[in-house]
Amino acid sequence: MQTLCWNIHPLGEAALLAEVVTDDHGAANQAALGAAAALTASAPPGLRATVPAIASLLVCFDPLVIAHRAVEAQMRAALAHAEGTPTTGRRVEIPVTYGGEDGPDLTAAAQRLGLTPGELVALHCAGPYRVLMLGFAPGFPYIGPLPPAMHLPRRATPRSAVPPGTVAIAAGLTGIYPARLPGGWHLLGRTTLRLFDPAAAPPALLAPGDLVQFVAVSAR
Amino acid sequence: MIEIIAAGPLLTVQDAGRPDARRYGVPPGGAMDTFALVAANRLVGNLPGAAVLEATAGGVVLHFSRATLVALTGANLGATLDGRPLAAWTAVRAAAGARLHLPGRRERWGARAYLAVAGGIAVPPILGSRSTSLSGGFGGLDGRCLRAGDRLPLGTPTYAATLAFGQHWPAQGRPPYQPCPILRLIPGPHLAWFAPERIAALAATTLRVGTTSNRMGYRLDGLALPYRRPCSLPSLGVIPGVIQVPPDGAPILLMADAQTTGGYPVVGVVIGADLPLAAQLLPGDELRFTFTTLDEALAARHAQAEALAQPLDRDEGDLLSSLAGA
CATH class of the missing domain: 2.40.100.10 (Cyclophilin-like)
Structure with missing residues (x-):
């Protein structure tokens, strides 16, 4: 049964963006991930890149090799076929030391959510949660959707530097900073795993579709 | 080998970037002016996406430790080679020990000049590209902008480079660069x-x-x-x-x-x-x-x-002056 209605719009002459307006980001993302994988696997001539995101799919192509109409038709077919098809991904455990210096926002975030810090950690470690997309910075995973009990808006004032490996939540998602970066999310803890290594193959620890299980570990 | 004597505000190694690494959240990067990148490389007989130097706004002085063929495209930053005006958009010989100077903007438009060297800049490729990813801290030379004292290895020129000397990119075959585009x-x-x-x-x-x-x-x-x-x-x-x-x-x-x-x-x-x-x-x-x-x-x-695939003419005047002066 197809229920998602995708709007496909040019992003310049060499890319098409499929977006869906829905509150069910899980279903939209599932279709976007499945369609991206199918398009990448079938590799039509002229296809340059697919970027699945939370509720969208960007497809970049060479318009001198393949026409817009052909790309759009393939996107529609792939999105329709992928809807309702379970996402396949690896299951990856991420050990996290929560609170203290590693997670300076744990107590305040828990308080705003009406939870104890221990309850917030337990919720965060409940999961597993899906890697919905990579973006913002090399190897940065957007993981979710989180249950409403963990929903917080971004911090009013972003930090200018968040240490690498920091695990954070905001806007119904959780993420892990791969490098020292500015960030506006609430910092819950930190992992020693390296999220991005340009010399590794693949360079990103996580891929869209992977299932992430956070595991609380005691401080080093 | 090229030695950086002065780097100006932002001098980096760039090529055609890493569009395939987009799926890892890696910005595509690469030369800002992709036309000037491809033109510079074609002029010296390189593959279109070979690594070049991208100079921003000027303030650049380079030293060539061996004789090579170079081409400068993009913005007019007032280039001189050993004190004499350098013909832009042209394959020119730089003698061993030559100094290239890019002082700064000379027209009412222009931000970035591209220097291709026969054989390309031979820094190691990372994720399929030699481009400098400033935000990622990888690629180019140690993932950073170049500074005085840096030395860049050069690749082996292609056979096409032996025939490239004097090639010129006609003005009418370039993008319509202008103030307030x-x-x-x-x-x-x-x-x-x-x-x-x-x-x-x-x-x-x-x-x-x-x-x-x-x-x-x-x-x-x-x-x-x-x-x-x-x-x-x-x-x-x-x-x-x-x-x-x-x-x-x-x-x-x-x-x-x-x-x-x-x-x-x-x-x-x-x-x-x-x-x-x-x-x-x-x-x-x-x-x-x-x-x-x-x-x-x-x-x-x-x-x-x-325009990027157009056949190139040899600029006889430049060829003769280069032969005479080299």
Whole structure:
């Protein structure tokens, strides 16, 4: 049964963006991930890149090799076929030391959510949660959707530097900073795993579709 | 080997970037002015995407430790080779020990000059590219902008380089570089976020590149595009050329080092053929936008691909003077 209605719009002459307006980001993302994988696997001539995101799919192509109409038709077919098809991904455990210096926002975030810090950690470690997309910075995973009990808006004032490996939540998602970066999310803890290594193959620890299980570990 | 004597504000190794690494969240990167990149490489017989030096605004002095063939394209930064004016858009011999100087802008337009050397800059490729990823801290030379004292290895020139000496790129076969360029836009997917008269104003206002602009993107001053009502958008994939509008209403034109995803509405996308013009803007420079159609964008892209594949003439005058003076 197809229920998602995708709007496909040019992003310049060499890319098409499929977006869906829905509150069910899980279903939209599932279709976007499945369609991206199918398009990448079938590799039509002229296809340059697919970027699945939370509720969208960007497809970049060479318009001198393949026409817009052909790309759009393939996107529609792939999105329709992928809807309702379970996402396949690896299951990856991420050990996290929560609170203290590693997670300076744990107590305040828990308080705003009406939870104890221990309850917030337990919720965060409940999961597993899906890697919905990579973006913002090399190897940065957007993981979710989180249950409403963990929903917080971004911090009013972003930090200018968040240490690498920091695990954070905001806007119904959780993420892990791969490098020292500015960030506006609430910092819950930190992992020693390296999220991005340009010399590794693949360079990103996580891929869209992977299932992430956070595991609380005691401080080093 | 090339030694950097002075690097100016931003001198980096760049090539055609890493579009395939987009799926890992890695910005595509690469030369800002892709036309000047390909032209410079063709002039010295390199593959189109070989690694070159991208100089920004000037202040650059380089020293060649061995004789080689070079070509300088893009902005006119007043180049001299051993004190004599260097013929731009031409394959020129640089003698062992020669000094190349790029003091600064000499015309009313121009931000970035590209120096191709026969054989290319031979730093190790990372994720399929030798481009410097400044935000990622990898690629190029140690993932950073170049500075005085750096030494860059050169690759082995192709056979084509032996025939390239004196090749010249005709002025009529270049993008229409000019002050206050008019960049053509395809309307973006989120026009409904803005009042129609604001969208019309986008195509009728002279904008200025803001002071905080860099290789990731240009903040554009001169027009506010407020949302009709407060909204938020889940993060979506973006590409260089996208004009996104954060809640403060000040549009941002994404450039080569832009993040792979963004969370703001997209009001328009600069067509590929006009991105080289955008690449030649510095903070403070003016620009305009005009909306266009997919058909016109495709025709412009086709014309630019043909210009990049044009057969090259040998500039006999330059050839003779180079032979005489080398």
